[in-house]
Amino acid sequence: MRLRPDTTPALPLAADLTAPILPGEFYLQPTLRVARALLGKILVHRRRGSITAGRIVEVEAYRGPGDRAAHTAGGRRTARNEVMWGPAGRLYVYFTYGMHHCCNVVTRAAGVPEAVLVRALEPVAGVPLMRRRRRVRAELPAAALTRGPGNLCRAMGIDRRCDGNDLRAGAVVILDAPRMRSTAILASPRIGVAYAGSDALLPWRFFLRDSLAVSGPRRVEPPR
DNA sequence: ATTTAGATCCTCT
DNA sequence: GAGGATCTAAATG
Numbered sequence: 001m002r003l004r005p006d007t008t009p010a011l012p013l014a015a016d017l018t019a020p021i022l023p024g025e026f027y028l029q030p031t032l033r034v035a036r037a038l039l040g041k042i043l044v045h046r047r048r049g050s051i052t053a054g055r056i057v058e059v060e061a062y063r064g065p066g067d068r069a070a071h072t073a074g075g076r077r078t079a080r081n082e083v084m085w086g087p088a089g090r091l092y093v094y095f096t097y098g099m100h101h102c103c104n105v106v107t108r109a110a111g112v113p114e115a116v117l118v119r120a121l122e123p124v125a126g127v128p129l130m131r132r133r134r135r136v137r138a139e140l141p142a143a144a145l146t147r148g149p150g151n152l153c154r155a156m157g158i159d160r161r162c163d164g165n166d167l168r169a170g171a172v173v174i175l176d177a178p179r180m181r182s183t184a185i186l187a188s189p190r191i192g193v194a195y196a197g198s199d200a201l202l203p204w205r206f207f208l209r210d211s212l213a214v215s216g217p218r219r220v221e222p223p224r
Numbered sequence: 225a226t227t228t229a230g231a232t233c234c235t236c237t
Numbered sequence: 238g239a240g241g242a243t244c245t246a247a248a249t250g
Contacts, residue, residue, distance in 0.1 A: 060242070062242075070242085071242075076236090078236070079235085079236095080234085080235060080236085094234090094235095094242085095234060096233090096234080096235095096242070097231085097232070097234095097240095097241060097243045097244080098231070098232030098233040098234075098243095099231070099232055099233075099243075100243050100244075102243080117242055148243070148244070149242070149243070151243085151244075190242070191242075191243095192241085192242055192243070193242060195240090195241085196242095
């Protein structure tokens with residue numbers, strides 16, 4: 001008697017945690033390119049001998065002064081978004097809705113305030129620690145631990161102490177991984193930016209078609 | 225399957 | 238004083 005082959009993707013996923021850290025130049029590329037290229041890369045947080053890591057499966061691009069959905073819309077420069085105005089390759093972490101943190105990767109040269117919001121990961125390492133940080137029931141699937149920007153920050157232990165973290169040398173780094181095929185990537189409008197007028201329709205959310213960890217609608221661009 | 229309400233507090237006007 | 242780059246549970250069709 002033969003067992004049916006198991007086609008369920010194994011989570012946590014196997015990933016190369018010895019891969020090189022992404023070089024600083026990676027983050028100088030155009031923001032939409034960085035957003036797509038980040039899919040599949042590994043976000044790692046090492047702290048006090050503990051480690052949590054996840055494969056990036058969903059992101060959103062935010063493009064500076066001209067993008068009404070961005071924190072830097074219209075050239076606003078404040079204490080909160082200061083890191084977005086700085087050099088590429090830093091982590092921009094902010095607190096929102098009274099209870100959640102969101103983390104972004106800053107792109108482009110200093111003075112060009114653009115960033116990529118990380119919206120979902122697939123757990124790669126440190127799942128027990130993620131469960132403790134999330135305080136979820138034991139049966140919750142691993143993929144749900146890091147689904148959504150607020151959830152992934154809690155699971156990864158990322159908060160405002162990480163704001164400004166240098167992604168080449170800080171406690172939080174991003175490791176290189178093979179580039180995803182473009183056919184594995186879908187796009188849609190960004191989530192939660194209805195206040196941005198016509199910019200809310202821009203298809204600047206990118207996600208891996210086959211990932212179980214993607215948050216929100218797995219819809220491709222709707223007709224305009 | 226989709227909608228709603230409530231939690232909760234920092235940031236900027 | 239208002240509202241948010243969110244999340245969850247509960248209610249509803």
